[in-house]
Amino acid sequence: MKITDILNEKVVRVNLPGASKAEIINAMIDLAGAQEKVLDKQKMREAILEREKIMSTGVGSGFAIPHGKTDAVADIIGAFAVTAQPIDYQSLDEQPVRIIFLLVGKDNMVGPHIKLLSRISRLMNKEEFRNRLIEAKSSQEILDIFRQEEATYFEV
Amino acid sequence: MVGIEYILLIGSALILLSVTIAKLSDNFGVPVLLLFLSVGMLAGSEGPGGIYFDDARLASSVGVIALLFILFGGGLDTNWPRVRPVLGKAASLSTLGVLLTALAIGILVHLALDTSLIAGLLLGAIISSTDAAAVFSVLGSKQVSLRGNLKPLLELESGSNDPMAVFLTIGLIELITIPETTVVRLIALFCLQMGIGALLGLSLGRAMVYLLNKVRFSYEGFYPVFALACVAFIFALTSVLQGSGFLAVYLAGIVVGNSEFVQKKSLFRFVDGLAWLGQICMFLTLGLLVFPSQLVPVIGIGLVVSAFLMFVARPLGVFLALSLTDMTVKEKVFVSWVGLRGAVPIILATFPLTARLPDAGILFNLVFFIVLTSALFQGWSIPLVAKFLGVATPALPKRQFPLEFAAPIDSNTELMDFIVPYHAAVVGKSVVEIGLPPGCLVVLLSRGDEYIVPSGGTTLEESDTLLILVKKAELAAVREIFTKQREHEDVPKESK
Numbered sequence: 001m002k003i004t005d006i007l008n009e010k011v012v013r014v015n016l017p018g019a020s021k022a023e024i025i026n027a028m029i030d031l032a033g034a035q036e037k038v039l040d041k042q043k044m045r046e047a048i049l050e051r052e053k054i055m056s057t058g059v060g061s062g063f064a065i066p067h068g069k070t071d072a073v074a075d076i077i078g079a080f081a082v083t084a085q086p087i088d089y090q091s092l093d094e095q096p097v098r099i100i101f102l103l104v105g106k107d108n109m110v111g112p113h114i115k116l117l118s119r120i121s122r123l124m125n126k127e128e129f130r131n132r133l134i135e136a137k138s139s140q141e142i143l144d145i146f147r148q149e150e151a152t153y154f155e156v
Numbered sequence: 157m158v159g160i161e162y163i164l165l166i167g168s169a170l171i172l173l174s175v176t177i178a179k180l181s182d183n184f185g186v187p188v189l190l191l192f193l194s195v196g197m198l199a200g201s202e203g204p205g206g207i208y209f210d211d212a213r214l215a216s217s218v219g220v221i222a223l224l225f226i227l228f229g230g231g232l233d234t235n236w237p238r239v240r241p242v243l244g245k246a247a248s249l250s251t252l253g254v255l256l257t258a259l260a261i262g263i264l265v266h267l268a269l270d271t272s273l274i275a276g277l278l279l280g281a282i283i284s285s286t287d288a289a290a291v292f293s294v295l296g297s298k299q300v301s302l303r304g305n306l307k308p309l310l311e312l313e314s315g316s317n318d319p320m321a322v323f324l325t326i327g328l329i330e331l332i333t334i335p336e337t338t339v340v341r342l343i344a345l346f347c348l349q350m351g352i353g354a355l356l357g358l359s360l361g362r363a364m365v366y367l368l369n370k371v372r373f374s375y376e377g378f379y380p381v382f383a384l385a386c387v388a389f390i391f392a393l394t395s396v397l398q399g400s401g402f403l404a405v406y407l408a409g410i411v412v413g414n415s416e417f418v419q420k421k422s423l424f425r426f427v428d429g430l431a432w433l434g435q436i437c438m439f440l441t442l443g444l445l446v447f448p449s450q451l452v453p454v455i456g457i458g459l460v461v462s463a464f465l466m467f468v469a470r471p472l473g474v475f476l477a478l479s480l481t482d483m484t485v486k487e488k489v490f491v492s493w494v495g496l497r498g499a500v501p502i503i504l505a506t507f508p509l510t511a512r513l514p515d516a517g518i519l520f521n522l523v524f525f526i527v528l529t530s531a532l533f534q535g536w537s538i539p540l541v542a543k544f545l546g547v548a549t550p551a552l553p554k555r556q557f558p559l560e561f562a563a564p565i566d567s568n569t570e571l572m573d574f575i576v577p578y579h580a581a582v583v584g585k586s587v588v589e590i591g592l593p594p595g596c597l598v599v600l601l602s603r604g605d606e607y608i609v610p611s612g613g614t615t616l617e618e619s620d621t622l623l624i625l626v627k628k629a630e631l632a633a634v635r636e637i638f639t640k641q642r643e644h645e646d647v648p649k650e651s652k
Contacts, residue, residue: 036303039301039302039303039304040238040304040305043237043238054572054631054635055574055635055638055639056639057575059575059576059577059578059619060577060578060579060580061578061579063578065575067573071235074301092577092579092580092638092639092641093577093578093579093641110571110573110600110623111607113573114573114600114602114621114622114623115602115605115607115621117573117575117602117621118575118602118603118604118619118620118621119604119605121575121619121621122603122604122618122619124619125578125618125619
């Protein structure tokens with residue numbers, strides 16, 4: 001499964017408003033939660049916050065990947081945003097976060113879930129890629145960047 | 157007397173046939189219970205099988221025992237946090253809704269067919285509850301995916317309304333056979349039965365969990381044996397104490413299913429198997445019990461009552477029972493349509509037979525016919541109706557992935573994912589070197605696009621995603637390992 005399979009213009013945002021970690025996570029959930037595949041937004045929120053408690057998903061270099069597994073979604077869903085301002089996300093390297101990817105997997109589909117987690121966090125570990133995302137002006141532009149990068153980086 | 161080997165031969169052959177034929181349900185969307193029924197009917201005295209069977213009492217006992225495990229299994233699968241928001245609605249549907257449906261049918265049958273009101277009400281009561289097995293199998297299939305709380309609501313309703321229908325049926329039979337019974341006495345009896353049923357179900361369910369955790373059985377095989385006996389015991393004790401045994405078993409199932417205990421997974425599997433065996437045996441027996449030629453005379457009345465049930469009585473019950481809720485008209489229409497009848501009405505229809513009521517035979521055939529039409533007509537059309545009313549979400553084709561397991565292995569261990577942070581201290585170290593606490597195990601590693609089954613020597617890279625079996629008590633220690641950043645790092649290293 002590709003990252004671009006789970007993203008579309010409706011779940012991608014530039015300049016996501018919000019000042020705190022909680023606000024940003026909630027904004028991401030609202031962004032992703034409007035999709036039909038989300039059966040129960042509240043339950044999805046619980047799964048994400050539960051996972052966040054285990055260990056911060058701010059994996060470093062200004063990127064965070066809040067995620068969770070739950071039966072409240074009909075299939076793997078995602079959302080992506082660049083925040084309007086740097087957020088104190090209690091990241092492991094203590095750097096503020098600008099780039100957020102939300103990923104919610106279906107309860108017992110462990111395989112594709114962790115595969116996407118590693119694919120996304122691997123892409124985001126490249127500074128040049130992150131900068132291009134931060135500078136993007138529209139969600140369409142972000143989707144294009146993802147599509148390009150995914151095509152060159154991974155055999156699909 | 158037929159030798160045991162012949163009984164076993166016939167019984168096992170029929171079960172094998174049923175299990176195999178169930179595949180057709182996947183391919184053609186025929187409700188699986190209809191297939192089992194057809195096998196029973198074909199094997200019966202009027203089909204090619206030619207087995208003569210008219211023991212209503214035996215069929216009724218098989219039905220009751222099977223129902224116990226179906227209800228207990230339904231309770232086990234009920235996810236409490238998920239159904240809690242719909243508790244009020246479901247309770248209203250399975251009490252008020254059932255009562256109204258039964259009343260509406262009773263009045264129609266009384267007026268249209270020139271029977272006594274009480275006989276009409278008896279028919280209404282028998283077909284008043286929706287069937288848990290049928291609803292679970294239709295909603296659980298891959299063809300339907302519902303939005304919002306509809307699925308938990310429908311499942312909870314179907315699991316919890318049988319006790320009400322059982323009560324109404326038995327109450328009405330009492331009214332007919334024991335002249336001094338009064339309606340007031342019945343209402344008092346109802347409260348008593350449900351009260352005792354709820355109380356015993358909840359407390360005995362707790363006790364069962366406590367014992368499962370406390371008693372270390374000498375053999376693993378004893379756990380399912382223990383559970384089997386518990387279910388029968390809960391039903392029997394509650395019934396002996398004048399409570400509703402069916403309600404008790406269902407509630408005990410919910411309590412057990414939502415608790416943590418040893419051997420949970422194997423117990424689930426065992427009860428699931430039993431519930432299926434129960435369903436198959438029950439439908440086979442009921443299929444054997446019916447004489448298809450006797451269904452022919454009731455087709456006319458059957459169609460009328462069936463249509464009235466689907467289009468008037470059930471919607472009436474649903475709309476009134478849900479009138480104070482925030483549900484949309486479309487959702488209520490859909491709930492009305494998922495009024496699948498199944499085994500319970502047929503089992504209940506054997507009660508008048510065993511009580512030797514006049515016309516019980518006609519009643520049984522009528523009920524049988526109504527269940528057939530409901531299962532066929534409604535069961536088949538539910539995916540379409542869901543789409544038409546806009547209450548469905550797109551169902552996605554199931555894909556095969558290398559890994560599909562449920563998270564908790566036992567109650568102390570959990571499968572968790574950890575992403576190796578970009579500047580983590582563990583990067584470049586091998587799995588052995590990072591020093592996971594005892595009892596924790598790296599099960600799988602995903603790197604970019606590859607799965608790696610890690611060995612102790614596998615070296616970790618930034619953004620590797622690990623699936624780790626973590627002892628809950630050691631969670632903090634594991635977190636510590638991954639949280640730690642590399643020291644003295646001025647320029648974060650980028651992976652290229």
